[in-house]
Amino acid sequence: MHTIRVSEMIDEQKFNRFHLQILLCCIFIIICDGYDMFMLGTILPSLMTEWKITAVEAGLFSSYALFGMMIGALVFGPLADKFGRKKVILICTVIFSIFTFTSGFADTPTSFGIQRFIAGLGLGGVMPNLIAIITEYAPKKLRSTLVAIMFSGHALGGVVVSLGAMYLIPNFGWRAVVWLGALPLIFMPILYKMLPESLNYFILKNQKSQLADVLNQVEVNGKYTANDHYVLHEKSKNDSTGFPVKQLFKKGRTVSTIMFWVAFFMCLFVMYGLSTWLPKIMEGAGYELGSS
Template structure:
């Protein structure tokens, strides 16, 4: 019988209008994910002044959204692999957009903290699903580059928060920066209409005609026989996807991915949330302090695109190890620096590993695991790793409260980068999906998840 391997059909396709449209949708979603994640750092100095918060209280408040991300990343990752990525993308966008905007009407820290927790559920869930969906449909030869470009939306959103803060906080107050976060609710219906569901979900649910229509959009020039038997590279049954993270030799790598994200987020969220405040303490003006966040994200955008392109030609594992070590070196150099101009240069360079490496490790995870556990893998590693993200602002706030100098704090920020590099070094790439797929085909493994007309 004539048969078609759906994964191979997608992987060997060329970049077409279908992929560009999916890239734009993912880029838009991720922009506001980055915006809402970085918004706390942009409003922190003004909010501390209005509500008379101590550094420790502010650090705790900054951790509420991260606490929500911890639950959101894992919960929506598992739900997506069970019920579909498209549906979960919509739910998570509604959550983080609505509750970020509601934070702008919070009367005090307690209500604000609740709204940030609820927004965090969506912020934690959007990336695993948006990136997994993009990976599902990207051509293999440009998969890393495409995903890296979408991750630049996260960096762009991280730039928009302080930029809008610079323009608006002085005249309108800090709350308006949060209200801007509601914009995705306006465009979500249009994005949902053109967003495809993952191919393995369409196979599992028997939506054959819908899948054939998607495949025709991916490669209009290739005619698909109406009698063709469709199947996936891996099992697409409804079994619990969490088990797939630890089977087929992937257990150690799952732990190491999680550890790398844990240590990295201590650095990432600690720095992003506290950078404007630290620069104020160092003698910079409010606008100049917010500008450091913009410079950080600019460096991240350049680094993500360049390293993403390199990832399509060289080992992602080695690139990540180098990026994490670069982050540690940059933190040490910043701690030793006393020149204001050089400080901006170092922060730009730091954006490559501090934000760019976080983008790239998600790309690596999305390619390491098979499709039926892809969202779960990204959600699980991100969820457990978010504990580091929660600790980052708290530890930074504690160091500030203990009167640590800005230079001592940057020395402390150098430690997590080394630990992340060690963790990624221990990932066993020989068990990744891309590496193992050829061998599985050669030994003639029976492939499940087929759908017949």
């Protein structure tokens, strides 16, 4: 029986078809995530006109989804460690796809807002798990690059919804833009087949056969079997246990942790605030909705 240090083996691999497969799956999901998140800005002027709501009421729509994202990230992140990242990613994708689609049938602001909140749960849960699974399988030299490439799909989703709305809203109304958010459901069987489960989950559940199958795809000429002994990474005496967030404030990391949080808060504040209100601001300045 051989002892396989999984993390070290993954780090040493070259980019191959298996890595490309994971990357494409994650890019597709994050594009759909970006489409859903930036969608509100494209339809907000139409919602305000149809439902005769104020800017304050319209702003709540964005807040509902963002509150859902915050809760989703906090809940589905830990759940992925217990039930597997693949399962959580697919469940979250189904959640935001279904409730985005059904929000297109909403006839009141309240109904629309509730469904945006539930969709936000899925949006928030899927993003950190996509980053985690890319990081887990990526070769060490390409890890940051692959995460950056994958995450750029979020902005691409914003481009797609903007271009799509230019055609859909004048011809079919804002609901058509929302209904298109159900597209990931069509590809769910492909995603289920192509996206691998987390390495940590395989080891935690002692699923050696499944782990060996995946590692033989990671390493083209690999000959791993269920009889091998698998270790994700070597534990050191400095490894900590307990509530992990506490570790962010230990060993002199308090100031840097707070500064990172402030930087991310301001970045997201600008990004989501601008994406939500820019079309309405431009329309108010005299531009046509399509140009906005």
